[in-house]
Amino acid sequence: MSNISHPWRICLFNLNANPGFTYDPSRNICAKITSQSQINRRLDRYLIHTLYNLSYSIENLSMIATDTIPIDSFNNDNNQRIDLSDHYALQLIINFRTRSISHRSALVILPTIDTWPLIDPYDVYYESSMKIWPSHINLLWPFYDLNDCQDDQEDILLKLRLLLCQFSSFSIKINEIDSFIENNVSFMKCDEQSTNHLKQLRGQLAQLFSNCLKNDRNTYNPHMTVAQFDSQEEFNQAKPSLILNESFEFPVQYLYILQRPHDNDTIPFHIVHQIPLGPMLHSISYKQFNSVHVKLQEFFQSMNPYESNESYQRKQDKFEKFSCCFQQVFNKDTLHCFTHSFLPYGSFRIGINGQDVDAVFLLNEIKSVNTETTFDETQINGNFKNEIIYCMNIEALFSIISTLFNDQTKVEIFVQIELNNEQLIELKVANDLHLPESIHGVHDIERLLAHVRAPPIFQHLLIYILKQFFSTFAQFNWSTDAFCLYPESYKPVTYSERPQIYQRGSMRIISLSPPFNNAARATKKSTRNLIIQGFQHVVQLLDSINIIITEDKSNALEQILDLNNDFPNEKMKSIDQIITSSETINEFDSWIGWIKSHLSFFFSDCEETCHYTFQSRNAIAYQSTKNKALYAIAFQVDSTTLQQCRKFTVCLQKFIDQVNSFVNRATSMKFSLKIISIDDWKLERIK
Template identity: 55%
Template sequence: RQQYDPSFDRWPPHINLLWPFFDLADCEEDQENILLPLRLLLCQYESFSAEIDEIDSFVENKTIYMKLNQHSENQVKQLQAQLVKLFPQCSKNNRHTYNPHMTIGQFENEENFKDAKSSLILNESFQFPVHHVYILQRPHDNDAEPFHIAYQLPLGSVLPPIDSKQLHSVDARLQEFFQIMNLYEAEQSYQRKQEKFNKLASCFELMFNNDTLHCFTHSFLPYGSFRIGINGQDVDTVFILNEIKCENNVATTFDEALLELKHDPTGLNNHIIDLLETQINGTMKNEIAHYRKIQALFPIISIVFHDQTKVEIFVQIKTIQEQSKVQTCQDDFDGEESIHGVHDIERLLIHVYSPPIFQHFLTFIRAWAQKVGLYGQVYGYLSGYSWAILCAYICHKFLAPLKSLSSIEEFSIEEFFSLVQQFFSTFAHFNWSANALRLYPKSYKQKTLAGRSLAHNRGSMRIISPSPPFNNTGRSTINSTRDLISEGFERVVQLLTTINTITSEDKWNALKQILELPHEFPSEK
């Protein structure tokens, strides 16, 4: 490309999916109307390996490109077709059949084109992983400015766990630090969680499927730390049952039984819980050490397996009558009802620019909070989701522009230390008693449902969820625990002022000392 492509410095090697795309501004509207729908679409496509097996050319415009094999081309075309369906306004001027390719040469005259074409030969095919879709952008008022990565959006509903082998992640030196400090989750631990999730999904599918249900759809989705791909104690999941419109003559016996209960929400919830319990016991009974049902805002099934893997299943049921009522209320929030836990996580992932950097950053901050004793709602501190919001805020505000993929792959100890330093400095000096922390403080409007008290006014630290109805995720905090958390932030700030943080080695040692701070805060119920 450097020799044959005049656009070598203008943009990185890529396979184009949509061009032109939206001129994204850093605003809540673009995140809600463009990035969130895009990410939710990408959740439906698992990462895959693409294979290049040929050098080909477009004779009409004298372009030479690397060509995907047929299977890879079909995968990319399938994804592109769904993107066009989601954003039809981005394909209005597309008069040609979509042909995914990676340009390696563009020529102005026929002679140079033919010479290059004869010399560019691919001796053997090669593969590369496709884990993310990238939005490339440049200043709209400067065509000479190279494109940069505006957003890195992962494929698949569950992010791969961070580890030292993760591609398109961070610099090897930073990965080494995480290994030495034991911040990466053990592969066996993650595999146990994944195995339990897959088994539960399979056993639910045996009962809830297209053959047994025509008037309802179901989903079984992860959220929380497992969805983000970081090491957490539990596998948080949600089982969703949605009523859809169907003709009476296509309703199954199972449909009819559920429809009879739709006007009794408690009865329907209990019935679904009983059915799930039957499926779980029938499939996984010998693997379960402890099982209980909890009645909360949503019904919860809590399972502890013999290998100490813990899974919590929230049950969320939406009937057509309830959906219309919810939508009437949700109109006050300019949005639709979110899937429990899922949209909360997705709004963070589209806010942080680069999920792999966010994964490492959140892992570090959570490890510090747990080590010093400032972690957990049950103790009046902050939940994992609150810590994730704080980390997303810092990533969005302070992460330097990603000039290319190498900016992510070479994200260094120095850059990571800068984020950590900004985290503690920002929140040590934040006026928690007077202000609320929101991902978009300028555009956020305080809203409430009629007759309901403002949820984000509860709690001494107000860390507002980016999802409707914008609850306070720090509602478990009281004045004393808020002050302890602020004290924890300040202690790190003071530590960093007393040690050298000039060289890369200094910053490594500083990060290490942060994680080695003693457990000095009370964590008792």
């Protein structure tokens, strides 16, 4: 049994050499084929962040706690244990869909409405079957076929708008009509300055979405097609009329994603997303509004793609609050090691009437050639010195926090991690590799996830988030308040102005470790109260530590991790001790399993019938002979009161009768139970 096979793996591996389940190209033929870097990595991250043609949406994400299991439970000499999976703490329901790069999707520039009268006269040379395109200049075609999943927003639209916020709007000047003789196409040609702007923009887009250009071997030549002919003869006949009488100019303030359906060839391309250049989109003016067609006025009024001054002011208020929030997290002792900036995105939307992204908080670690950064120096030198094992020159942006407010506005926080030059040189010398420059894209994001467990910048965010989490749930009334959880993509349906959302009306801890005391529908009130006490203890611990000092930040986390789940709790006064034994290990395992399966019913009776507060022990204490075990339950009342309580006696006898009803019970399967005081129990433990 030293070789363990796992469903995700194709080959067998030796447990001692590789105790975890990783995405290992050296051992897994599937990983070897699909991996570009041939580096061990976690399968879930690799699938999600590397397969450009795979989109996904998360339906449910929850944490579970599991215990390790023995490799060979029938061999007493084999003490090796293994986790059920390397994802033992995560339960994920995820929906995958194939995202294709399609000729029915394009990223383009559209001329403004006022230029249409100058372009429309040339449309007479287009065949009706070819009029599936509006007048446009292609930037990327074919492009991703978006299907309205949350992955489209995170991996395509968000990256696109983050890139475009760094560009200012510019103008395109059309000064002549030219032709591609080889395919009988006439097009409006841009002047040299406009062409340079377009090539620079297209170069950045090509770097961001390189997969859209895998089969494109042509040099980019920006143009706006106005006529296409079936033959050279038709082209020659029309050529004298294809002359631009006067040059014209139009501003480029937006890029557009055009799409058309796959199942209907008669429907032309239409706009599905409008993404602005620059950080902000100003409200449309009254003069502009009245100068457009009445149908467009109706569209603007119904879809409301622009915002009012009041809406914009609400966003400014959010910026101020978030700024104060991060002043608490990144204080004067640490902030000098980083540059930071807010990018207010104003009023532009993801698509029409979609969710706003109102602010992006960018945090960058300052490069240092001669000296290492002092940001959280204790963590860097002490804990993470050997964990940065790959070039971390991250240029891609990774979302840390995304906050969606009640008014449907959203604030997203990003972090950019970079190695300083000295660290980069050391890595290159150590690995004797010519490490490539990092580019915008999924590989950088995945590298950040896979190879650095906790970059120094995360440490400060983690302290802040921990404090907010524990302070919230230490005061949360689990008995009466509903804790509402629903996926990001879920849109509540409103009935009588009351939103319907997924309700989680009680606190539940899912545990697969012995003695399976959470088998009931919800966590017992006694267990829940003990957990809340633990939350309150953590809050007191964090409040007592001056978390401004760098060293104390790490100490705070270490002390939380070192907190013990003491048994018995200081408020407990008596112990109900169960002793079980059997002659053989096989008999003992089935005997223990039967007893554990009835413990949850006994716990429910103690709580609901007797109204007692109790504490169940986390594990069964096995004796050295492996065929005898002790299990203890602590109560907040003294042993005399417990023994004299008639309701408790009835519940206890009911549990004993259930245990004794085991049909496969052998004579060697022993079971006894005694009630003693806490002091007597501790004295027995000492002996």
